[in-house]
Amino acid sequence: MDRIDAASPRNLARMAGFLYLLNIVGGFFAIGFVPTVIVASGDAVATAHNLQTSELLYRSGLAAHIVILVTNVGLAAIFYELFRVVNRTLALLVVFFTLVGTAVEGAGVLNQFGSLVLLNSGPYSGVFTAGQLRALAYLPVDTQGISYDVYTVFFGFYALTIGYLVFRSTFLPRLVGVLIVLDGLAYLTNSFAAFLAPGFAVHLVPWIQLPALFGEGSLCVGLLVMGVNGERWTRVSVAAGMPALEGDRRWS
Amino acid sequence: MELIDGMSPRARARITGAVYLLFFLTAFLSEVLLRQAGLSAISGVSGDAAAIANGIQAHESFLRWGVALGVFSIGCYVALMALFYQLFRPVSRSLSLVAVFLSLVGSAVGAFGNLFQLAPLVVLGGDSYLRAFDTNQLQAMALMFFNLSTQAGNISLLFFGLFQIVIGYVMLRSTFLPRLLGVLVAMAGVGWLTFMSPPVAIHLSTYFEVLGFIAEASLMLWLLVVGANSERWIEQATAAGRTYTPANVQMRRETR
Numbered sequence: 001m002d003r004i005d006a007a008s009p010r011n012l013a014r015m016a017g018f019l020y021l022l023n024i025v026g027g028f029f030a031i032g033f034v035p036t037v038i039v040a041s042g043d044a045v046a047t048a049h050n051l052q053t054s055e056l057l058y059r060s061g062l063a064a065h066i067v068i069l070v071t072n073v074g075l076a077a078i079f080y081e082l083f084r085v086v087n088r089t090l091a092l093l094v095v096f097f098t099l100v101g102t103a104v105e106g107a108g109v110l111n112q113f114g115s116l117v118l119l120n121s122g123p124y125s126g127v128f129t130a131g132q133l134r135a136l137a138y139l140p141v142d143t144q145g146i147s148y149d150v151y152t153v154f155f156g157f158y159a160l161t162i163g164y165l166v167f168r169s170t171f172l173p174r175l176v177g178v179l180i181v182l183d184g185l186a187y188l189t190n191s192f193a194a195f196l197a198p199g200f201a202v203h204l205v206p207w208i209q210l211p212a213l214f215g216e217g218s219l220c221v222g223l224l225v226m227g228v229n230g231e232r233w234t235r236v237s238v239a240a241g242m243p244a245l246e247g248d249r250r251w252s
Numbered sequence: 253m254e255l256i257d258g259m260s261p262r263a264r265a266r267i268t269g270a271v272y273l274l275f276f277l278t279a280f281l282s283e284v285l286l287r288q289a290g291l292s293a294i295s296g297v298s299g300d301a302a303a304i305a306n307g308i309q310a311h312e313s314f315l316r317w318g319v320a321l322g323v324f325s326i327g328c329y330v331a332l333m334a335l336f337y338q339l340f341r342p343v344s345r346s347l348s349l350v351a352v353f354l355s356l357v358g359s360a361v362g363a364f365g366n367l368f369q370l371a372p373l374v375v376l377g378g379d380s381y382l383r384a385f386d387t388n389q390l391q392a393m394a395l396m397f398f399n400l401s402t403q404a405g406n407i408s409l410l411f412f413g414l415f416q417i418v419i420g421y422v423m424l425r426s427t428f429l430p431r432l433l434g435v436l437v438a439m440a441g442v443g444w445l446t447f448m449s450p451p452v453a454i455h456l457s458t459y460f461e462v463l464g465f466i467a468e469a470s471l472m473l474w475l476l477v478v479g480a481n482s483e484r485w486i487e488q489a490t491a492a493g494r495t496y497t498p499a500n501v502q503m504r505r506e507t508r
Contacts, residue, residue: 044381045381087256089256089257090255093331096352099360100326129384135382143371143374147367153324153327154327157330191323192320195316195323196316196317
């Protein structure tokens with residue numbers, strides 16, 4: 001018996017909720033907490049000092065970020081299984097947006113390792129002055145925002161799609177779907193404001209991040225605490241003419 | 253009626269064409285705007301770093317709109333891949349999947365390249381920590397970043413080329429689209445692969461760019477205007493033994 005395929009929709013949902021929780025907690029640590037400790041905005045000297053004295057914390061943040069990437073991939077697979085009964089094309093779209101967004105996000109993490117490489121005096125460090133090295137090490141910190149703005153475009157599209165699927169699903173609360181759609185709109189607003197009018201985008205933070213808390217937070221809690229309504233899931237699945245998973249048969 | 257899944261194969265093909273058109277328009281406009289700022293996502297930039305840097309700063313909003321539309325166009329392309337998979341699944345499930353996965357990897361590499369299109373604005377932004385470098389160095393760095401995005405674009409071309417060869421072959425074996433489209437798309441894919449060798453690409457790039465444009469534009473227009481032949485699509489899907497969405501079953505009843 002296969003472990004994932006044999007799981008009931010409710011158990012799949014719980015697994016997704018657990019991965020989402022890891023994702024949110026990891027995201028808070030890696031993107032929300034660590035940079036506020038390490039980065040002194042606009043100050044390359046202080047930032048370089050923090051990077052060197054708190055290297056382990058910085059590395060932990062990057063490691064947590066990589067864990068997030070892995071949970072994204074697992075979530076994509078589970079969401080496909082759960083939502084393909086609602087709309088196969090859109091469920092595939094959820095997977096595709098997640099995978100591309102995750103790949104871009106992962107490449108951004110590579111950039112952030114660059115700061116450590118530069119400051120940990122390699123053979124090339126003698127060519128630059130100390131000031132130049134610190135400025136080069138600060139550059140990935142500075143461009144991290146752009147990387148975030150690019151990958152959140154894909155997560156914005158992901159949220160719009162999965163919000164629609166949740167809304168139409170009947171096996172998850174409609175309100176959660178609405179909240180995730182708002183979350184997606186907030187991501188897209190934030191990214192495109194940052195591309196087009198960075199001066200304006202600065203004023204949107206942190207308000208623009210609240211919808212993510214409610215949208216993805218409610219999806220995570222909903223999946224984790226309630227799971228999905230298995231009876232309704234099976235009904236939707238049968239109506240879509242899809243063969244049930246081995247687990248549904250055992251479960252129902 | 254359920255969005256996309258509940259539509260006839262022809263209607264779905266036309267929606268695929270519409271998303272393709274949206275990709276085309278935004279990608280094209282993105283390149284036009286970047287050229288207004290003295291840059292090009294396709295050919296990169298070369299020459300006097302100071303002049304280019306001044307151009308970027310004088311036309312900052314063109315660069316910003318160019319990047320924003322470029323990222324949006326990749327989003328359209330990712331959506332297009334889900335629609336492509338659904339369209340070509342009846343021909344060969346595994347080949348369609350291989351094709352769209354290749355394209356997704358290409359899209360991710362290309363999207364990461366967008367980061368390097370905005371990085372010049374950071375380097376030229378005049379933050380105090382950048383005073384460690386003199387102006388010439390900053391301008392050279394700005395140029396280097398932008399050209400990295402072109403390199404990312406070239407890497408993604410390898411994946412797009414392979415994608416087009418596989419999907420062109422699938423199109424050739426499909427009964428619901430003209431075979432000529434498949435041949436054109438596969439040839440365009442072979443053309444993109446020549447970009448892996450700059451000495452070869454220098455001589456042939458113009459021809460292959462024209463071929464690539466003709467192939468994709470004709471596929472896009474065909475899907476948008478004609479769509480796919482619904483009856484044949486269903487026949488091929490039946491032969492492949494796939495399960496139907498209710499709309500397909502209904503379509504089949506109507507065509508009998």
